[in-house]
Amino acid sequence: MSQQVNCQWLKDIFFINKDKKILGRYKLLTANSVKDKAEKPFDRIFLSYENRFKRRLRMETEKGHEFLLNLPKAIELPIGGALILENGKEIEIKALKEKLFKVTPHKSEDLPEISWHIGNRHLPCQIFEDYLTIQENFVFAEMLKSLNCKIETINTTFSPMKGAYGQGRTLGHSH
Known part of the structure; x- marks a missing residue:
């Protein structure tokens, strides 16, 4: 054999x-x-x-x-x-479709602030008109819930915005 x-x-x-x-x-x-x-x-x-x-x-x-x-x-x-x-x-x-978190702010005018918090932590994020998607991150989801966001698990493709530093991803970026 x-x-x-x-x-x-x-x-x-x-x-x-x-x-x-x-x-x-x-x-x-x-x-x-x-x-x-x-x-x-x-x-x-x-x-x-x-x-x-x-x-x-x-x-x-x-x-x-x-x-x-x-x-x-x-x-x-x-x-x-x-x-x-x-x-x-x-x-x-x-x-490939993958499990993601759909993040919807309580009020649509809060979307820029929520996006800032995600970007400030260098998390990949895909932004839509009234919600955004991020990779599953349960610790961060709790923080977003404290900002009055609704968190749903969805199964879809993920194409986050490209970072301003580096080659599309933020690997070489530092403060």
Whole structure:
């Protein structure tokens, strides 16, 4: 009986037996570049907000194709864009639905203040006309409730506003 060993950091998948002897392996295709808009994708991948900012990660498409994302640096993977495999094929990048908090202020004129509190803590936030969405954060939800906000758990895609500092996310920002 053989066992498949999958390691995110490996380009190869090894099949080993119970004595740890390698029985075989196959090489993963690699995605080394990204396009802003998919043109002729052969497959697609649904990624959470967190997984849309990666440099190197083993991934699997909707149809079950495995590949290695191997970019020179971590970048924001664009929704609607494409990962380009070494064989030239495109994989369309889609946003995955995820559990989020919908934050609705008691009065609509309080939305700027609520947005300020979220931004002041460098939390990713998606702003709509009368509410905003944030990633689940139960401690912060309690603070928002104390500001008379209604907090609901929803399941939707998350595309927060890009930070003013750094490369779309606020990783390099300091005070």
